[in-house]
Amino acid sequence: MLTLPAAESGRRTGRRMAWLDGLRGVAAMVVVLEHALRPLLPEAHDPVKAAFDPGWYGVMVFFLVSGYIVPASLERRGSVRDFWISRFFRLYPLFAVGVAGMALLTAVGWDDAHVWWSSRPVSMALGHLTMLQNLLYVPNVVNVLWTLSYEMAFYLLLTAMFTLGAHRASLTGALGFAAVAVLGGGALPVALLSAGGAGRMLTSVLVVTAVLAASLAAVLRGSAGIRRAGAVFLGATVLVLLLVNQSYPGPWQGLLILATMFAGTALYRAERGEITWGRAGWVALVPLAGLWLGRDEPALQTATAAAWITFAAGMALRHRRVPAALAWLGLVSYSVYLLHPLLLESVEWFWPEPATVPLGPRLAVLAGVVALLLGLSALTWRLVEAPAQRLGRRLAAGARRPPQGLPEEPPASGKGS
Known part of the structure; x- marks a missing residue:
């Protein structure tokens, strides 16, 4: 989570959005702390996780940030094509680095590849290429990649809604997903389409990939009627996956994640004056749905409440200056999110029994891991993320430029391009 890369950088959007970078920076480091507990501070793992789930807190903050800013990015561009060019170059280059890093750890014997990579390689590869692996019952190469499945689902739903002219129904989306989570989250099936053998998984992955590819192509390149049909298939496919084919973390959590992102969008619309604050208050x-659904898991309840309080505090202080270090941490938070499991997996290989190691050396290694992580994140930002984003902007601008001698195309309508 994670940047998640969905959020526009405060450097580009100005000081007005720097508070979002600050929130992402905090969330990223909390997720790192959560994953560092087991390999470096095992004595603290169970007590902390019993009272508060740092990982859930971090990703919920990230999802609120994504919900707040990603639809604004799409609507500001007014072009589905430009939006997807931007998303591709924000997500995939560093995603590839993270996957390659884990493959390297596996090659040197510091980690073990999931057994399905030998028995179900096509399903595993395609599941990751779509970034919907968590909705296709495909185990994640890097454990943190599960959040990107919900990020991608959100992008696809936004694309469908924008194309159909329903993109401003953010509050309806938030309350709708929350209602389904409360009413049916405990009864919805898990991996209904994909579980049951290698052949069934491959069929579901191939069908979903083909339908989404064809639908997205229709939205991007078709006539008005074909675009609408593509949007319907796009949205319907994602909804089916969310309702019957989720795996980790579970149906109600996944539905609550989508509700949270749409809630972030509703708050953005209130801040922009597009809806009243009274209406956004819903x-x-x-x-509240998250608190009720997590009634048997106090750690999730406290994490959910803390994430919303954090986001509310960020909104309340959004006109204040954000410390430069915190804003920078938010800028590189996607790298922090994707790279930290690789470092912690390495520590775990060297210290398979951390409780037998004195606390002092473990704390020193934790400090070293954080320092190395920030250095690597600065490097991947400079060498991977920033160049990829610049390339994406150039390609989007080039795609908008008409051939020489032809008139400029008219501004995009509210239904995409």
Whole structure:
């Protein structure tokens, strides 16, 4: 989570959005702390996780940030094509680095590849290429990649809604997903389409990939009627996956994640004056739904409440200056999110029994891991993320430029391009 890369950088959007970078920076480091507990501070793992789930807190903050800013990015561009060029170059280059890093750890014997990579390689590869692996019952190469499945689902739903002219129904989306989570989250099936053998998984992965590819191509390149049909298939496919084919973390959590992102969008619309704050106040039902659904898991309840309080505090202080270090941490938070499991997996290989190691050396290694992580993140930002984003902007601008001698195309309508 994670940047998640969905959010526009505060450097580009100005000081007005720097508070989002600050939130992402905090969330990223909390996720790192959560994953560092078991390999470096095992004595603290169970007590902390019993009272508060740092990982859930971090990703919920990230999802609120994504919900707040990603639809604004699409609507500001007014072009589905430009939006997807931007998303591709924000997500995939560093995603490839993270996957390659884990493959390297596996090659040197510091980690073990999932057995399905030998028995179900096509399903595993395609599941990751779509970034919907968590909705296709495909185990993640890097454990943190599960959040990107919900990020991708959100992008696809936004694309469908924008194409159909329903993109401003953010509050309806938030309350709708929350209601389904409350009413059916405990009864919805898990991996209904994909579980049951290698052949069934391959069939579901191939069908979903083909339908989404064809639908997205129709939205991007078709006539008005074909675009609408593509949008319907796009949205319907994602909804089916969310309702019957989720795996980890579970149906109600996944539905609550989508509700949370749409709630973030509703808050953005209130801040922009597109809806009243009174109407936007209904999004309070989303965290309340999370608290009720997590009634048997106090750690999830406290994490959900803390994430919303953190985001509310960020909004309240959004006109204040954000410390440069915190804004920078948010800028590289996607790298921090994707790279930290690789470092911690390495530590775990060297210290398979951390409780037998004195606390002092473990704390020193934790500090070293954080320092190395920030250095690597600065490097991948400079060498991977920033160049990829610049390339994406150039390609989007080039795609908009008409051939020489032809008139400029008219501004995009509210239904995409």
